[in-house]
Amino acid sequence: MNIKTYLPILDWGSRYNRQTLTSDLIAAIIVTIMLIPQSLAYALLAGLPPEVGLYASILPLIAYAIFGTSSALAVGPVAVVSLMTAAAVGRLAAEGTADYASAAIVLAMLSGAMLALMGLFRLGFIANFLSHPVISGFITASGIIIATSQIGGLLGIKTEGHAMPELVMSIVGNLGQVNLYTLAVGVVAVALLLWIRLDLKNWLGRFGVPKGVATILVRAGPVLVVFLTMAWSVGMDLGARGVSLVGQVPQGLPMLSLPSFNLDTIQQLAVPALIISIVGFVESISVAQTLAAKRRERISPNQELIGLGASNIAAAVGGGYPVTGGFARSVVNFDAGAATPAAGAFTAIGIAGATLLLTPFLAILPKATLSATIVIAVLTLVDFSILKRAWSYSKADFAAVAFTLAGTLLLGVEVGISLGVGASILIFLYRSSQPHAAIVGQVPGTEHFRNILRHKVDTVPGVLSIRVDESLYFANARYLEDLVINQATANPGLTDVVLMCSAVNTIDMSALESLEAIEHRLEDLGVRLHLSEVKGPVMDKLKDTEFLAHLSGSVHLSQHQAISAILDERDSSSSPASPALRPVQ
Amino acid sequence: MNIKTYLPILDWGSRYNRQTLTSDLIAAIIVTIMLIPQSLAYALLAGLPPEVGLYASILPLIAYAIFGTSSALAVGPVAVVSLMTAAAVGRLAAEGTADYASAAIVLAMLSGAMLALMGLFRLGFIANFLSHPVISGFITASGIIIATSQIGGLLGIKTEGHAMPELVMSIVGNLGQVNLYTLAVGVVAVALLLWIRLDLKNWLGRFGVPKGVATILVRAGPVLVVFLTMAWSVGMDLGARGVSLVGQVPQGLPMLSLPSFNLDTIQQLAVPALIISIVGFVESISVAQTLAAKRRERISPNQELIGLGASNIAAAVGGGYPVTGGFARSVVNFDAGAATPAAGAFTAIGIAGATLLLTPFLAILPKATLSATIVIAVLTLVDFSILKRAWSYSKADFAAVAFTLAGTLLLGVEVGISLGVGASILIFLYRSSQPHAAIVGQVPGTEHFRNILRHKVDTVPGVLSIRVDESLYFANARYLEDLVINQATANPGLTDVVLMCSAVNTIDMSALESLEAIEHRLEDLGVRLHLSEVKGPVMDKLKDTEFLAHLSGSVHLSQHQAISAILDERDSSSSPASPALRPVQ
Structure with missing residues (x-):
C-alpha cells in the first residue's frame, strides 16, 4: 500500500509520452463533442439549468483523472443519476429555485463523501447487494420513466413527477396545451437523431466517406442537431411562437465554492445520496472493468470508489450535480483510443472552452432538442428481454426483476430499488432456508x-x-x-x-x-x-x-x-x- | 391436508379420556397459581391496568386449546411481549388513558391477524430471520430494560421510557421522591421471592416435606407473597403512607367486543405488530418444540402460527393485549403433566374464577409486589454468557449479539431488533461475498x-x-x-x-x-x-x-x-x- 495506490496518476503519469498524449487528445475531442449536448440535456432532466450540466463535466473529470484507475472511463452527468437527482432534490425544493440548485450541490457533496469513505474503508462489497436482476429491472424502469418525462418537453407541455402514474396523469391532463411548433422541433430532432444513429454511417459509406470519418460524424450528430434547431429557432423566431427555449445562461466558468451545509437538508438527502452513490458506482465499475479486461488492465474497485468520490466532491465544489462513469460515453472514449485518465482531463478542458464560447448561443436552443437527445440516449437502457431470460432461468430471479421494475415504475426510483434489493435478499434467504x-x-x-x-x-x-x-x-x-x-x-x-x-x-x-x-x-x-x-x-x-x-x-x-x-x-x-x-x- | 390439520382439537379430542383429564387438571391448577401474579404484573409492565393481564389469560388460552398443536405450551402474557407492547402503544397514547388500552387491543388484533395469515400462507420461515445471536442479544437486553423499568415501582418513584438512557435518567432524576414504605415492601418482596426460588425447596426438605409438595409450594410462592403484602398493606394502611396500590379494579369478566378500527392507529401499529408477532412466535415455537421432542410429539410450525394468531385475536376480543407461549410457564405446565392443550383451557377457567373472586381484594395490593414479581421473573432472561460463547465461536456472530444488545438497550426494542436482523443479514452476505x-x-x-x-x-x-x-x-x-x-x-x-x-x-x-x-x-x-x-x-x-x-x-x-x-x-x-x-x- 503506497501513495501510488491512492494517487494512480503518479503511476501512469510517470510513463506518459507523446504517443499516449496523441491518443488521449483524439479521444478527448470526440468525447467532448458527444458530451456537450448530453450534459445540457441531462441537467435539464435533473431539473437544473443546462449550464450546470457543463459545470458537472469539468472539475469532476479532472478529479477522476487524478484519483481514478480506469483509462477509458468517461465521468460526467448520466441519465439515471440525473433522474435520481431530480427525484431526491424535488422533494426539498421547487425546480428552478436557488434552493433546488444548492440541494443538488449538497447531494453531490454527500454522495462524493460517501463514495470516498466507502473506498477508504474498503466497503466496495456493498455494491454486491444490487443483484443483476435488480439492476436490470431498475435501469429499464428508469429508461421508461426518463423517456416518458421528456414527452412533455417534446410536446411543449408541463409534466410532473418522477414515477409513471403521476407523469402519465400530468401528460394526459395537459394534452390540450400542446404547442405545435415545439412538437415539430421535437419530432424532427427525434427523427434526425434516430436516423443519425441507425443509418448515417451506411449512408455516408455509400458516398465513399471513409469509415473513421463516418464514425466521428455519427458521434457529432447530436451537436449538428443542436446547431440545426438553433438556426431554425432564430430563422422562424420560435421563441415568439411559444416554443420553450433554454434562455439566458450565465457566461463563463463556475465560481468555486463550498456548498452551504444545512443539517436538515443533509438528513433528508442522506439516503438518496447513498442510493445514488451505489447505483452510480455499479454502473461505473461494470463498464470500467469490461473495458479494462479488453486491454489486460486492472481496475481497483476500492480506488474507483475514491475516484468517483473525488469526482462528486469536485462536482459540488464546481457548481455541478452528482456524476458517475457513463456507459455509452466510456465505450466511445475507449474506441477513440483513450490511453490514460488524462483523456478525461482533456475532455474537461474542451468542455470548459465550450462553456466559455457556447453559452451566449444557448439562449436560442429549443428545449425540445435536448428532450429529443435524452429520449434517444435512454432508448438503449430499456431492455425487456431480461424478463424473458430471467423467467426461463429461474422464477426467483424473475420475481426480483419484475418486483424492481414494477416498484420503480409505480413508486419511483428510490423506493423501487430499495424494494428490489430487499426482495432479492429475501428471495435468497428463502431459497437457502429450505436447502436440498x-x-x-x-x-x-x-x-x-x-x-x-x-x-x-x-x-x-x-x-x-x-x-x-x-x-x-x-x-x-x-x-x-x-x-x-x-x-x-x-x-x-x-x-x-x-x-x-x-x-x-x-x-x-x-x-x-x-x-x-x-x-x-x-x-x-x-x-x-x-x-x-x-x-x-x-x-x-x-x-x-x-x-x-x-x-x-x-x-x-x-x-x-x-x-x-x-x-x-x-x-x-x-x-x-x-x-x-x-x-x- | 384435512380439517384436523387446522383444528388439532378434533385429533387429540377424539382420544381424550379420564387419565388425560386428570393430568390436565393437575397441571392447570399449578399453572393458574403461577399465572395469577404474573398476569397482573405483566399487564402493569405493559402500562395497562392489572385486570387486563387476567383478561389476556382467559380467552387466548381457550383459542390456543382449539387451534394449537403443543400439549404443553402455556399461552398468556409474557415479559418481553409486554415490554414491546408498552413501547409500541406508548408512542400513540398516554398510559392510563382509554386510548392506550384500546391501542393495545388493536395491537393484539393486528398481531393475531398477521400470525394467522403467516400460518395460512405457510410463511413460518420468516422467523428464521431472527438468528440465534439476535434473539439472545435481544432477550438479554429486554430483561435488563424490564428489570430497570421496575426499579421505579420498587422505590415508589415515577419512571419513563422503554430504553436504558431515558429510564436511567428518569430514575436518577426522581431519586429524591423515594417512598421508604414502598422501598420496604419492594425489598421484602424481592428477598422473599428470591429465597423462595433459590432455597425454599431445600429448606422444606429439611423438615421432611415431600419433594412434590415442596415443588408446588415453590410455585405458589409468588401468590403467597401477594397475600402477605396485601395483609401488610391493610395492617399498616400503606396506601395512606404514599405506597402505590393497584386500586379499584372492575369486578367480573370482560365484555366481548371488537376493537375500534382506526386506519391511522393501524398504520402506526403495523410494524410493531409484525415485530411482536415474530418475536412471540420464535419464543413460543422454541419452547413448544423442545418440550414436544421430549415426548416424541410433533409440532407443526405453520399450525402454531394459526394457534397463536387465534390466541391474539381472542385476546383482542376479550379485552386483553398481545400474548404468546411463555417459556418458564410452559416448562412448569409440562413438568406438571399437561397431556393435551385442554390443560390450557382448564387454566383459563381457573383464571376466570380468580378474576371473579380476586378482583375485589386487588385494590389493596402494593404495586411494588408486582414489580418484585417481574424483576425476579426476568432475571432468568439476562444471560451475558452468550457474548463470551459467541466471541470464542465466531467474531461475526459476536458482532450480531453485541449490535442487537447495544441497539436494544440504547434505542429500544423495535429499533434494536430491527438493527440486529439487518446486521446479521449484512454479516452473512458479507461473509459469503468473499467465499473461500x-x-x-x-x-x-x-x-x-x-x-x-x-x-x-x-x-x-x-x-x-x-x-x-x-x-x-x-x-x-x-x-x-x-x-x-x-x-x-x-x-x-x-x-x-x-x-x-x-x-x-x-x-x-x-x-x-x-x-x-x-x-x-x-x-x-x-x-x-x-x-x-x-x-x-x-x-x-x-x-x-x-x-x-x-x-x-x-x-x-x-x-x-x-x-x-x-x-x-x-x-x-x-x-x-x-x-x-x-x-x-
Missing part, C-alpha cells in the same frame, strides 16, 4: 453414499444418514432441526443419526444452537448423533464448542467410516441380532 | 485435486484450475469475476481456465451474468473457460442458457477429465512443446 437435503445410503460395492430416492443403495437398520447440500446458518438452522427431528420421530427403531457435512461450507452460531437442540432432542429419544465429512475450516470452529464436547456420537472423516464404526460397535456389544445391510428401493 | 476459493492442482498418482497452497500437487502450464467453496449468487458474483480476471491477467501464458464447481449448490442470475462476463473477458485475452464437477440441479438450469451455448471451453464431469481433455487437445494439435505436469511447491 437427502437421506443417503451406500452404493453397493463402493464407499460412496448417494440419495436413497435416486440410487439403488444399501442402508443399515436403525441408522439414518442425512446429507445437507448447503451451509448451515440462521436462515436454515430451524429447517434442519425440523428435518432431523421429524425423521427421528418417524423411525421408532432408530439408534444413530449421521449428518453428512460434505457440502457444508460454514456453520454459524444459530446452526450450532440448532445442532445442540438436535443433539438434546435425539438424546431424549435415545438416539446418538454423529457427524461425517466435516470440512477443515468448519471443524476448526467446532472443536472448542460444548456441542462437540458433549456429542453423544462421534465425528468421522468419511461417511463410510461412520457406518463402519457404528456397525463395529454393535458387533462388539452384545447385540441381540446382528444387523446387516438392507437394500432400499 | 483455491487454486487447485492434481495430487500426484490420484484423480484428486487440492489447494496448491496446502498440498504438494502438480499443475499444467497454461491451465488455471480454481475451486470456489460457495454457491454463486449476487453477493459474491462480482468477487468471482475479480478473482478469475485478476488471476488470468497475472498469468500471461494462460490458455485455459477451469472452474471446479463441486461446492457450488446454486448459481443465480447475477452469477450467471458474471460467468458470461468472465467468459467474454477471457475470450478477449484468448483464454478458454471450462467448468467441471457441476452438480445436477445446477446443470439443469445452465443447460438452456446463452452462456453454455457460447462457452469457449467445455463442461467436464470431473476435474481430472477436464485436465485430460485439455492435454489431449494440445497433443492432437501441433503444439510446439509437449506440455507436462509440473510440480508446484
Whole structure:
C-alpha cells in the first residue's frame, strides 16, 4: 500500500509520452463533442439549468483523472443519476429555485463523501447487494420513466413527477396545451437523431466517406442537431411562437465554492445520496472493468470508489450535480483510443472552452432538442428481454426483476430499488432456508453414499444418514432441526443419526444452537448423533464448542467410516441380532 | 391436508379420556397459581391496568386449546411481549388513558391477524430471520430494560421510557421522591421471592416435606407473597403512607367486543405488530418444540402460527393485549403433566374464577409486589454468557449479539431488533461475498485435486484450475469475476481456465451474468473457460442458457477429465512443446 495506490496518476503519469498524449487528445475531442449536448440535456432532466450540466463535466473529470484507475472511463452527468437527482432534490425544493440548485450541490457533496469513505474503508462489497436482476429491472424502469418525462418537453407541455402514474396523469391532463411548433422541433430532432444513429454511417459509406470519418460524424450528430434547431429557432423566431427555449445562461466558468451545509437538508438527502452513490458506482465499475479486461488492465474497485468520490466532491465544489462513469460515453472514449485518465482531463478542458464560447448561443436552443437527445440516449437502457431470460432461468430471479421494475415504475426510483434489493435478499434467504437435503445410503460395492430416492443403495437398520447440500446458518438452522427431528420421530427403531457435512461450507452460531437442540432432542429419544465429512475450516470452529464436547456420537472423516464404526460397535456389544445391510428401493 | 390439520382439537379430542383429564387438571391448577401474579404484573409492565393481564389469560388460552398443536405450551402474557407492547402503544397514547388500552387491543388484533395469515400462507420461515445471536442479544437486553423499568415501582418513584438512557435518567432524576414504605415492601418482596426460588425447596426438605409438595409450594410462592403484602398493606394502611396500590379494579369478566378500527392507529401499529408477532412466535415455537421432542410429539410450525394468531385475536376480543407461549410457564405446565392443550383451557377457567373472586381484594395490593414479581421473573432472561460463547465461536456472530444488545438497550426494542436482523443479514452476505476459493492442482498418482497452497500437487502450464467453496449468487458474483480476471491477467501464458464447481449448490442470475462476463473477458485475452464437477440441479438450469451455448471451453464431469481433455487437445494439435505436469511447491 503506497501513495501510488491512492494517487494512480503518479503511476501512469510517470510513463506518459507523446504517443499516449496523441491518443488521449483524439479521444478527448470526440468525447467532448458527444458530451456537450448530453450534459445540457441531462441537467435539464435533473431539473437544473443546462449550464450546470457543463459545470458537472469539468472539475469532476479532472478529479477522476487524478484519483481514478480506469483509462477509458468517461465521468460526467448520466441519465439515471440525473433522474435520481431530480427525484431526491424535488422533494426539498421547487425546480428552478436557488434552493433546488444548492440541494443538488449538497447531494453531490454527500454522495462524493460517501463514495470516498466507502473506498477508504474498503466497503466496495456493498455494491454486491444490487443483484443483476435488480439492476436490470431498475435501469429499464428508469429508461421508461426518463423517456416518458421528456414527452412533455417534446410536446411543449408541463409534466410532473418522477414515477409513471403521476407523469402519465400530468401528460394526459395537459394534452390540450400542446404547442405545435415545439412538437415539430421535437419530432424532427427525434427523427434526425434516430436516423443519425441507425443509418448515417451506411449512408455516408455509400458516398465513399471513409469509415473513421463516418464514425466521428455519427458521434457529432447530436451537436449538428443542436446547431440545426438553433438556426431554425432564430430563422422562424420560435421563441415568439411559444416554443420553450433554454434562455439566458450565465457566461463563463463556475465560481468555486463550498456548498452551504444545512443539517436538515443533509438528513433528508442522506439516503438518496447513498442510493445514488451505489447505483452510480455499479454502473461505473461494470463498464470500467469490461473495458479494462479488453486491454489486460486492472481496475481497483476500492480506488474507483475514491475516484468517483473525488469526482462528486469536485462536482459540488464546481457548481455541478452528482456524476458517475457513463456507459455509452466510456465505450466511445475507449474506441477513440483513450490511453490514460488524462483523456478525461482533456475532455474537461474542451468542455470548459465550450462553456466559455457556447453559452451566449444557448439562449436560442429549443428545449425540445435536448428532450429529443435524452429520449434517444435512454432508448438503449430499456431492455425487456431480461424478463424473458430471467423467467426461463429461474422464477426467483424473475420475481426480483419484475418486483424492481414494477416498484420503480409505480413508486419511483428510490423506493423501487430499495424494494428490489430487499426482495432479492429475501428471495435468497428463502431459497437457502429450505436447502436440498437427502437421506443417503451406500452404493453397493463402493464407499460412496448417494440419495436413497435416486440410487439403488444399501442402508443399515436403525441408522439414518442425512446429507445437507448447503451451509448451515440462521436462515436454515430451524429447517434442519425440523428435518432431523421429524425423521427421528418417524423411525421408532432408530439408534444413530449421521449428518453428512460434505457440502457444508460454514456453520454459524444459530446452526450450532440448532445442532445442540438436535443433539438434546435425539438424546431424549435415545438416539446418538454423529457427524461425517466435516470440512477443515468448519471443524476448526467446532472443536472448542460444548456441542462437540458433549456429542453423544462421534465425528468421522468419511461417511463410510461412520457406518463402519457404528456397525463395529454393535458387533462388539452384545447385540441381540446382528444387523446387516438392507437394500432400499 | 384435512380439517384436523387446522383444528388439532378434533385429533387429540377424539382420544381424550379420564387419565388425560386428570393430568390436565393437575397441571392447570399449578399453572393458574403461577399465572395469577404474573398476569397482573405483566399487564402493569405493559402500562395497562392489572385486570387486563387476567383478561389476556382467559380467552387466548381457550383459542390456543382449539387451534394449537403443543400439549404443553402455556399461552398468556409474557415479559418481553409486554415490554414491546408498552413501547409500541406508548408512542400513540398516554398510559392510563382509554386510548392506550384500546391501542393495545388493536395491537393484539393486528398481531393475531398477521400470525394467522403467516400460518395460512405457510410463511413460518420468516422467523428464521431472527438468528440465534439476535434473539439472545435481544432477550438479554429486554430483561435488563424490564428489570430497570421496575426499579421505579420498587422505590415508589415515577419512571419513563422503554430504553436504558431515558429510564436511567428518569430514575436518577426522581431519586429524591423515594417512598421508604414502598422501598420496604419492594425489598421484602424481592428477598422473599428470591429465597423462595433459590432455597425454599431445600429448606422444606429439611423438615421432611415431600419433594412434590415442596415443588408446588415453590410455585405458589409468588401468590403467597401477594397475600402477605396485601395483609401488610391493610395492617399498616400503606396506601395512606404514599405506597402505590393497584386500586379499584372492575369486578367480573370482560365484555366481548371488537376493537375500534382506526386506519391511522393501524398504520402506526403495523410494524410493531409484525415485530411482536415474530418475536412471540420464535419464543413460543422454541419452547413448544423442545418440550414436544421430549415426548416424541410433533409440532407443526405453520399450525402454531394459526394457534397463536387465534390466541391474539381472542385476546383482542376479550379485552386483553398481545400474548404468546411463555417459556418458564410452559416448562412448569409440562413438568406438571399437561397431556393435551385442554390443560390450557382448564387454566383459563381457573383464571376466570380468580378474576371473579380476586378482583375485589386487588385494590389493596402494593404495586411494588408486582414489580418484585417481574424483576425476579426476568432475571432468568439476562444471560451475558452468550457474548463470551459467541466471541470464542465466531467474531461475526459476536458482532450480531453485541449490535442487537447495544441497539436494544440504547434505542429500544423495535429499533434494536430491527438493527440486529439487518446486521446479521449484512454479516452473512458479507461473509459469503468473499467465499473461500483455491487454486487447485492434481495430487500426484490420484484423480484428486487440492489447494496448491496446502498440498504438494502438480499443475499444467497454461491451465488455471480454481475451486470456489460457495454457491454463486449476487453477493459474491462480482468477487468471482475479480478473482478469475485478476488471476488470468497475472498469468500471461494462460490458455485455459477451469472452474471446479463441486461446492457450488446454486448459481443465480447475477452469477450467471458474471460467468458470461468472465467468459467474454477471457475470450478477449484468448483464454478458454471450462467448468467441471457441476452438480445436477445446477446443470439443469445452465443447460438452456446463452452462456453454455457460447462457452469457449467445455463442461467436464470431473476435474481430472477436464485436465485430460485439455492435454489431449494440445497433443492432437501441433503444439510446439509437449506440455507436462509440473510440480508446484
